[in-house]
Structure formats: C-alpha cells, structure tokens
Amino acid sequence: MKKLLILFFLCSSVVFSQKNKSLKQVLNQLTNTYNITFSYDENQIQNFNKILFHSENDLNTILINLSLQTQLVFEKIDDENYIIRNKTKETKNICGIVYSDKTKEKLPFANIYFDDKTVLTNQQGKFEIKDVLNDDFITLKLIGYEPKSIPVNSFNTDCKKIFLNEKIHQLTEVIITDYLTTGFSKNEDGSVVLNPKKSGILPGVVEPDVLQSLQLIPGVQSPDETASGLHIRGSTPDQNLVVFDGMKMYHFSHYFGLISAFNPYITNNIKLYRSGTHAKYGNNIGGVLDISTDNKAPNKLSSGFGTTLTHADFFIKVPMFCKKVGLVFSARRSITDVVNTVTNQQYAKVAFQNSKIAEGLSQENLRITNANNDFFYEDYYSKIMVQPNLNNKFSFSYLYNHNNLSFNGENTRAQEEFKDDIEIINNGFHVNWELGTLKKGIHNLAFSKTAFEKNYEGFRIRTTGNANQQNIFFDKENTVNEVTGAYSFKKQTQKNNIWEFGYQFSKPDLIYHFKRDTQFQEDFIDDNINGNANNYAIFSEYQFHQNNKWKLNLGVRWQRFNGVDKDFLEPRFHLNYKTNNYLNVKFSAELKHQSLSQVQDFRNDGLGGLFNNFWALANNSDFPVLESVQTSLGADYQKNRWTIDLELYHKKIDGILFLFDQRIRAQKYFSGNNNVKGADFLIKKEWNQYNTWISYSLSKSIYHFGNLNNGAPFNGSFDVPHNFIWSHHYNIKKVELSLGWRFRSGIPYTVKTAELNNNNRLRIVFDDLNTNRLPNYTRLDFACRYKFFVRKNKNVKGNIGIAFQNILDKRNILSRDYEIQRIVTGQGSNRSEKEVLVEIDRIALGFVPNISFRVNF
Template identity: 35%
Template sequence: MKKVFIIFILFLNFPLFAQNQNLVYQEESLVTVIKDLEEKFSVRFSFNSEILEGKTFNFSGEASLDDILNLLEKQVLISSQKIDESNIILKKDESAILLTQAFNLDEVLLNAEYLTVGFDKNEDDGSIKVSPSKLGILPGLTEPDVLQSLQMLPGISSPTETASDIHIRGGTPDQNLVLWDGIKMYHQGHFFGQISAFNPYITETINVFRSGTSAKYGDRISGVVDIRSSEELPDSLEAGIGINLVHADVFIKAPLVKNKLSLTTSARRSYSDILNSITFQKMSNKVFQNTKIDGGGTLTADTEFEELKNRFYFTDYNLKLLWKPNEKHTLSFSSLWVTNKLDYKSKTTYTFEGSEPSDLNSADDLDLTNNGFNFKWDATLSDHVKLNTTGYISNYTSAYFYEDTFGPDDLYKSNTANEIKDKGFTIGLQYAQNKHHVFRLGYDMSSNDIIYQIDTDYNNSNPFLDKDDDKLNLHSLFTEYVYLQNKWTFQAGLRASKISSLNKSLIEPRLYINRKLNNFWDIKASYETKNQTISKVLSTNQNYLGLGNSLWVLADNDRPIMNSKQFSIGFLFEEQGWKLDVDAYYKKTKGLTALKEIFNTAGVQPDDDADSFNKGKSESFGIDFLVKKQVKDFRTWLSYSLSKTNYFFDEVNNGKAYLGNFDQTHVLSLSNTYKYNKFQFSLGWSISTGKPYTNPKGVNQDANLIDYDEQNALRLKTYHKLDASVVYDFLFSKKNNVKGRIGFSVINIYDRKNELEKTFRLDSSSNNNSVRIVEQTNFGLGITPNLVFRLNF
C-alpha cells in the first residue's frame, strides 16, 4: 500500500510539456482574436477579410492552437489548413450548411473541455456532451465505455459498482431515460451491468442531463442519457477490430453512394463460453457471489456440489443506413440488438444420517434481450425552419426458467417472464428567427404494452400463477424557447401530456438560465417537473440465481404515476486552466412503488387480502463540485458530491424518514491523465460512503421470520479503490493507413474488499431444530487487470 501511495504522489508531480496558452475571448471580434492568436502562438494566418466581418468568438481557458482552430470551425464555420508550423490558411467552411448560428442549436455551442478531451459542456442547456471517438484515457478503462465514462461526472455514480446501473442525483437507474438513436432502452448492460450494452466505436455523442432537461424529453423523472451515432456520411471506408479479455468487436463505416448513402454496422460478442480469462473470472466472482454458481452458496458438511453446465455469453449488433438525397434532407434507419444468455445446470448430493445419498438436480435458464428500430427524417424547409420526424420500436424481454428434481418424485418448476412492447413517434418544428431567438414546437406519442407472468408448480399439484397485462398510451405536446445573446442563456419549455388509458393530464414546466458575470464567472439555475408511467419493482422470490430480480410494470389504479420536481442553482469559474463548477440541488419525488416483501422490517410482509405494494415518496438534496486544473498535457480533476436521499413509506419505519437504499453521503474521485508522445497514462482514486442496510435483531421462531431493527439504520464500510490505465498508439503499416493501439488497465490496484450489499437469511440446518440468522456480504471487484488490442483501418 505504501508503494502504491508513493507512485500516486509521483504521478501527480509528473513533469509537463506542451504549447498551451491561457486565452480569454468574450464576444470578441474575430479580427481581434486572430491577431491575438498570431502573437501568442507565433504563427501567421492568411485569409480573405470578408470571412471575418461581423463575427465574434467565445472562449475562456487554457488551450492549444489546434483546440482553438477546432472551436473556430464549430462556432463560426471557418476551417483551417496548415501550410507549415508557422503559416495557416483560414477559409469559409463550405461543407457546412451556412445558416445562422442559432439554427444549428441541435449541435449546441460548446464550452472548453469539461473534464478531459472528449468531455464538453453545452452552453445552451447546461448538459454535458461526451464524444467517445475523442475521449481521452480514463482510470481503469483501456477503451471507452459509453455509460461508465459518465460516472466521472459529479452527481452520477453507481453504488452497485456497475457500468450501466447509474444513479443521477438520488434517482434510480429505471428512472433515467436512456436513448440509443431515439430508441428507448430498457436494458443497458452486459453481464448483469458490468459492461455497457452500447458499442463505443460507432457512438458519436452522448448528451447527459442531470437537471434543466429540455422539454422534448419525457416519461422519466431522473436523468437523460441521449446516445447518438454519427449523422455524417463517411468519405471513405472505415473499419476497426479489437479484442480485450472479455469480448471482441468489429465495426464498418462504408459509403455506398458517395455523398449520398452510407452503411454503418458493428458487432460485439463475449467469448466467456469458450475461454475463461482472468478478467471474466474476476467479474464472475463479483456477479455470482452468494449464489449457487459460486459453489452452492449454502453448502454444509452433509452436501456435495457439482457444476454440470455453465454457459454464459452476450452479444450486441448495430446497423444504420444514412441517406442524404440533397443538402436539405437527411433520412436514417437505425437498429440495435442486445442479448444476454445464461444456461446453468448443477447437482447437489445430500447425505442424511441413516439413509442413502439423494441428488438434487437443478437447471436455470435466463434470457435478457432488448431490440429496437428507429426511422428519422430531418428536413430544412427554409433558412429559418427545420422539421424533425422520428419513429421507433423497442422490444424488451426477460425470461427466466428454473427446474429442480429431488429423487424420483419431487419436481418443482418456475417460469418468470417480463415483456415490453414500446413504440412511438415524434414530430417537431424549429424556427430560428435569428441567431439569438429559437422556438421549438412538437408532438410525440408513445404506446406501452407490458406483460409479466410468474408461474410455479410443484409435482403438478400446487400450481401458482401471477400475471398482469397492462397497456398505456401517452400523448404529449411540447414547446420551447431558447435565447442566446451577449451574456445570457435562457431556455424555457413546457410539456403537456395526456394518458388516455388512465384519463389523466400532466403538465411539466422546464427552465434553464445561465448568466456570464465577466470573463471568468457564470451563475446558473434550473427547474424541472417530470412524470413517469413505467418503473421497476423488485421481487425476491422470482429468481433463484439472485440476479435480475426485477419486473417492469406500468402505472395503473394500484400503482401511481411517479412525479418529481427538481431545482438547482450554481456557479462556474474558469481561468488559466482552472475550472470550478458547483451545483446545489433539491429534488422531491412522489408516487414511488415497491413490493412489501422487499422491506426488511417486521409488519410489512404482504398477505393475501392486502395490497402487495407500498407507496411512498423521497427527497434528495446535495451539492456537486468539480475542480479541474490543466497544465499543458497534464489534467487533474476532483469530482465530489455531498448528498442525502430520504424515503418515506407509511408502513415502514412508522412513516418516518429513513435513508434511501442507495444513499451515499460522500462520493469523491480524484483523476489524472497525462499524454506523452504516443503514450497516454491515467490514474484515479475514488472513495465513497457505504450504502445503508438494515440489521436483524432476532428470529421470530413461530413465524419463521427475521425481526429487523430500524430500516437502513446502519451503513456498509467505506468504499475506496485505486485504478490505472495506459495505452500506446502506433502506426501498424508503413503506408500509415492502419492505426494500432495496445492498452492495459488495472481496477482496484490494492485489492480492497469493498462491501456492496449485506443481506440476511435463515438457516435451519442445525441439529437442535432451531433456525439461525446467516449474514451474507457481497463485495466489489478485487484487483482486476484487462488488456486491449485494436486495429483501425
């Protein structure tokens, strides 16, 4: 541990070299900016003076000349061409549609990089934009992970140490709206959330909203993660192939008709059913601990366990057709297939005193899939009006089958199925009066059909069936006004929805304001109201693997519509490579629903005559901090969240507030990246408060139940770990048309045993015919290495 700490300190003081300059331009004339750049970077620009007339430029921070040239292309549509290291030609970017700046608000103006290369802040709505293709190296990752990358941001974390189950400001993962090219996703992870289900090599941008969400997004009450593939036609064939210690992938971007039609496709598959690598084994140890797969879980001296079959794999496929018949129309078709498959068989031999051994044979089969399609048409109707039309279909299926036989007579079967059929469309108009005023108006409709069924049977004599089939249609109108001028950014929106099946109406105001006080300081505020008609409930009885124990259900007369209101206020400071971003928030949520059986509190066990659901509310409040310093090619940032989430359920804890299941008072991470020639290095340390849990106080022998103390009154031990990564980029061929990358990463370098969950069960295997409480603790990943090798053509 001492050596690791010394290495960590040395890393923080690594020598730094680059050609960055501290620059401040606030609505500065482009002519003045060009003269200043010539002086600071000792270069000479050649250009036609007409392309600079009447244009201004905004930037504050430390940047290289290449960074500024890229921003010039985005902000004022001026491209650059280097003649040599000292002479640069500027010209109008003829490849862009030369409309007003405000008309291009779908590609919102960007501030200087937010965390590291590939993280930018959208100025018109406060969201964060992540570009995986540009993303710099991150601690513990040898290649980008679409969702895990977001956990670098304050206010976004994963208390369960997964990539896909992200919690945004007190919300739960099912309360996040996750879109892939406009397709609503209900399953976002591979291997029970350890890896994102989205291929980063065909992902162009990820826009994430923690607050101040645009009115065009609906039907979720927490964050928004809008993932998009490229909307640009490739000029030539692009391809890539890669392999790490968990999966392999390939992608192709091909122009079918030059400047008109292109095809993008990708595939990823794990090879764990063929080769059991050290990385996959480490993940398996985490995922399957305290289940039958880790060796039987509850074996005693009188039992023997044998694994007969263990086949697990995941796949995802993408296909996108992009057609631009002319400069005013773009049509695209996107599709996605995500599959996770587990097939497991085992035998347990019991030897009872005075009798022959008896075998318990069991079989588990679990399928998780999410498939979807999207069609999109963007049209430029005039210099001021733009039309957006999109339609989607998303199908989710979770199917679990369990069977066991004990001797020749005892047969038990269980089937659990959860299916979602979601389809919808959106039509929107955008009117740009000028570069300062933009108006949006739209309508969208979505239709959800959700089925769940739990079917159990014992010896064909005691069948049990629980099923539900709900449908819900949601119609929404939304409008939005965006104002961008001088030092003000103002976005106000309203979303009005009608649920035809429940005959209910919903109104959702949205607001985001940003005010530049001077060249260094911004203040900001936001407010939003959101509603959600679909959610996950947890069932402890449906899955004997202890995995995927949740069902998607729709709001109805028993399950209320969830509603949240969030207010945030903060400030941003940027100067000489420093960035300080502080955001305080308060969020109140109503309409939470949970099965009574999940509460570890006496008196809330469901009975046949009572409603099996508990209804409650929550409140979350906190402050998110980001402090970043960039010195040449070295970047270091500290992300910290101070927060608290309280739950209120009338039948739990006597109706008093108790800590939310995923509440973490402190979440802090310190990350560092450094680029030297063809090498990139990253080191990061994170620490957070342990999750709450409920402690048992004894056993009710008559009811054969555990009696518990106050709900979530205790906490797990403090969580912390150190992660590192290094990659080396090289040219594979002499023609320089094949690029290669080798990378190595280590998660949890000092092998900390981090507690993730603590549960309790009853064991009746003792000889005195009484039951005892057995504590089970699930831990996070131990020290976990990974390797990657990639070729891009």
C-alpha cells in the first residue's frame, strides 16, 4: 500500500509538472522560500537525487510528499525549525470522524489507506485503527472529494475531526464555487454551471429539476411560472439556444411547460450563458443552455429509481467490454392517468385553465357532463459510448419526449359538444466522434437530427335556440425537422492558450398550419406558413490567459441564412481580469442573429393559450431575421464565505413579431424592436450548516413598433422591473431544509373593448398596447430532503423529499386577456343568448405539495 501511495503522489506530481531535484536542493529551496531551518544527518539524505518537487504546493503538502518518497520523518519543532529523522517502530491507536468541508455532513464509506491496509468509515463517518506506526501517514479517499494525507502523530486520544474538500473539475476556470448552493459554480467565461447530482435542495423544488433550478439565478425568470418559460435578460424562451447532449431542442417540457423534459439523474452539467457566449453557439440571440450527459464509459454498474406525485423514473449505467464501452438508459413516465394526486390536480388547474378542459375537470362545474380526460407524458433517453483509448471517443445518443392529451365533453345547458386532442413529440439523435489531445489538437465530428411536432384537432358544436347548429372546427400543426452537421478543431497553442476553429451546417424544415372552419366567413381562417433553408457557419475563437490574471475570449462567427440569402458576421468578446484571489472584473460584448423563432399568434383557437406560439423561419417578406447586440460589465467577489456578484447589461433586439387577426387589425404582421437595460445582483453568506442568498434583478424592457401605439415606445410584454428572491438553506446531519420568498413586478397587459360589426356581432378593439400592469407577484416556497442508506457498507443510498410551492396560497395573476363569449339565459321559449366581452385572468399555481422518494445503487 505504501508503494501505491508513493505512486499516487508521483503521478500527481507529473500532472502538475513537478521537476526532479536532489533532496538537498529541495531543502535549500524550502529554507529560502519559507525562512525555516532543517536539522539532519548528511548521510540520511545524500542518496535521494530524484525527488519530484512542486513548489506551488503549501509547505505541509510538500513535506508529506517528501516523506512518502523518502520514508523519512519531517518533524516540526516550532515555526522555524524542523528535524529530519528515520521512522521509529512506535505504534498508537487512532480514531477519526470524516466530514464534508462544505456541508459539514459526516461522510460514510470513505477509504482510509495505511501500511498496505484499508478500512472504511462507518455510517457516522467514523473510523478506528489500532497499532499504526506513529511516524506513518494515513490517506483518505472518497469519490467526489479531494484525497487527503494526514500524519499519524497528529492524532491524540480524542477522535480527530477530518474535513474533505469537494473535488472541483477544471478548478483553474472556476472563480466562484457553490454559487447559490452546492452543485452550482461560476466560470471565468461568465457561465453558471449546475451539477444536479451534487445540487443542494432548493425552495419549492422536490427534485433537481434542471429548468426550475436555473430560475433562482439573477437575470433568469419565468413570468408564466413554467419550467420551460425561461426569460434571460429580456430574451424570450424561443430566443434561447437549448442543447441537450448535442441535440438542439425546440420543445423541452412536460405538462405544457410545468415540468422539465430533461431527466436530472442522467445529466452531468448544465451550463448557462447569460451573455458573452462562445463563437461555437449560433442561430440564437438570447441565452445559451448547454446540457451535457456522461461522455465517458462508466467505471461501474449504477442505477436508480424514484417517484414523485406526478411521475416515476428509472436509469441505469452499464460498463461493458473492459470498460471500453458504456451504456446509459433512462425512462420517465407520468402517473397522471393512473392516480389523480393532489399535485396533478393543482397542475391541471393551471395548465388547462380558461379552456373547456378546465371546465370539464372542475368538480364544481355541473354544466359539463360526460367529460372524459386522458393525459400523460413520457421521455426516454439512451446513449452508447465507445472509448478504445484515451484519445479516441465515439458516442451515439437518442432522446424521445411525448405529451398526449385527449379531452371531450358536453355542456347540456348551452347545448354544446366539444373535443380537444393535442399531441406533442420531440425526438432526435446525436452522433459524435472525438479524436486527439488538446496539446496536439482535438478533432470533433458530429451529426444530429431533431424532430418536433405539435398537433391539435378540436371542435365546438352548438345548437342554438332556433335548432340551428353553429359549428367551429380547429386544426393546428407546427413541425420542425432539422438536420445538422459540425466539425471543430481545438488546440492548445501555448501553456494556457487555446485556439478553436469550426464549421457547422444545418437544414431546418418548418410547417405551420392553422385552420378555423366556421360558417361565419369573417371568422374563417386557413393559414399555411412553410419554410426551409440551408444554413452555414464558420467560427473561430482564441482563448488567451496571462499570469493567471487575464483571460480573454476573442471570437468571430460568420453565418449565412439561405432563407433570406444574406450573410452575417458576429464578433464575440469576453474579458475576465482577476485582481486578486477574491475579486474578478468582467466585460463582454456580442452581436448575434437568429433565423428560427417563435411568433405569438393572438388568434382564437379555443385552447385558451395552450398553443398560441409557433416556430417560423425568417424570409424576405413577413418574418425578419432577429438581431441582438448585448454588452455587459460586472464584478464578482468571494472571500470568507461571502459571495457577491454584480453585472450591468444592455441589450437591443430587432425583428420581434406579432400576429393579429386581420379582422381585428388592418395589418396582419407587426415587426419591432426591444430595448432592455438591467442589473443582476447576488449576495450570499455561508455559515457552517446554514447559508442564505439574495438574488435581485432590476431591468426595463421597452418595445417600439412603428405601426403600433402611434409609433410611441411602450412597455415590453414581459417587462419585470423588479425580481427579488431571498433563499435560505440549512443542513443538519442527513436533513436539508430550504425556504425561499419571491417577489416580482406584475407584467404589462393590454386593455381591450368590444364594438358591434356590420353583422351585429361583437368584435374586439385594442387600446394602446401594454399600458396597464398586473398586480405584483409574491410566493413563499419550502423544501425538505432526508438522506438515508439502505444497507451498511454498500453504496445503496436514497432520499425522501417534500416540497410546498406557494405555502401562503397567494392568488397571483400571470396574464390578462379578453374574450367574447355567448351567455345563455332562460330555457325553452324564454331561452336567449347574447355576446359579452369577458376579462380572463390566468392564475398562477396555488398551494402545491409534492413528495419524492428515490433510491440509487
């Protein structure tokens, strides 16, 4: 075992570029560097001429390394004097308890290496060793933590408390650890990284939902309270680039946005860019969300399963063929069609409100009869990884997401039958081949295909008082099929500098069809919007480091969108300057373009907002290319368990689009721009078991459409001047508690009135857009998680969690719109109908409890 420990340190030394020196040279250098004196016998040290020595380590680590290489004892007399002697044969009994340095939790099943032997800590993190050499060392190792060596003579009669530091990959790039809580970090390139496997529990989140967790970061919010509705610094969700394991996502939620479609238990890192994105990311003008899974074959078999009150899931990771090949598979399916839990009932109220579906689900609504609802969602993911050697990797991954709703019923009082069928499918695959090393150059070749399809069919059949029928049939379809190919080359040109070059190709094919068939000609719609194009891009980026202080990302991207037959040049710039070990100053600027975006369709489809956005491709007539210019300036600070992050930004977006009914507006399409200014602020303080943080965003979004509001600027549709979150996290032994309070300004809305048209029927008339504002939004959330081990000395662990959203059951309003409805009064010969304008509010989630249970092997 001693030989293994020596080999471990030797390997570590090679990794950190240690140099061979004689022990005498090392001791002289340490004497000069630390102003200390070594006393020794020359005969003891003269034969040690090939010592691996790394001067950047601290003195204690250096001495432990020297002792392991020489089997000599470096004994400290006082702060300035050390003696070097041979080891004695004296032994002693030692006891220790191992803790996590961050969470202060006791760490079970940690490996303790000593004198060619190994012991494990028990479930309480405790270990005891008898008759160990007093001059020896013990080494502690645990997956996910940095190894630590401790001299035996530092132990006394009491159990020694030992704290292990969590292992952080790419440490040189991380400038803030535990950005919000454990599992969050912030890199030098400005990205915020989330590792769901290490994430601490968050307020109101029963499991580490990828998209809900990101909403606690300053500058990220969801005005409609959905998981997928991420607005990043004024950019709408469709303007964000979401990539899952190399596949571009056009739909990434279940339950009409309330639940993320990404299984958190098979994801590794979620990297979020709010600004300063790399040149390899293109065809988007908002933020970037890059979600990665395992890219190496697993070393051992692992699996897990769990359930919440909305769905159940399972995953497995299997190593094969001497760990050169690995398989990952996960499956998740809702239980909504099996058991109607209280969580499902609350979600259904929000997802289907203001629609016939909601009326049919309401037990208090006696007008709806023969209601039949069938709703479920599911997702599946699989990946094969092949790694014949360290410099050659191949992977194939496949993803399938599916949501299906079928609902029908009758309103006997209004003599109306109705039916709604909605199906949403998103699937794709990604093939990736990586060859080479960073010093010699890494070649990466990738190919992927993404398919998104959303279909809706429905009808409303009404029998009027004179026995006539008024029939409305709806048919909506939106599909996106995209094939992409990419090649990149990355090389370390000098010690800390990296150059990357790449070529990308994509071919999107989009279809949008909306048909509203009715006997009233002015209400009839049959609209087809199709588009396809070949898009090309070349990018190059140079990452420059100097003196561990300056880091510069200088990139440029050239794009050609054949749909508009235009070329676009996009410079990207990000600078990070480390003034000292605690303070960083940063600046970024970027120009970006986007040819595929969602258009907001204000036309009535009978669904009450479930299908009011559609994907469209830029052309030279109705749909412009979106353009965004963004600059940001800020600083972040982390010291003495304080974290402070401040960033100012300005963004201007050109080409946003509205689509109106032509009978409501003389013009159908309206294009304008959005000017956003803001500041994102985070302050956090950690204690031993408790930490608290405040996330605050101050922003202003102003629209300008030349043909709307008489050409005057007006509030953006999702303008939220103030967004404030105060969160608390407390960890005691195996229990985690989290409490969070949210406050944000209400979003603007447009007041609408009604007037009679030539057929003596009401029609909607718009006032000036977004002149009024909804009430402010507040919510208090809580979550708790208990961790347990199923069997002793086995890596079988689990957890039970409970979460409460909106504990105070606040009635928050998410949006406000207006609709013309027919009101029926009386019966028989006294039956009459009339049209009225009704104000319709979309209400946020009320009090929602949820429970999770999980076991991992």
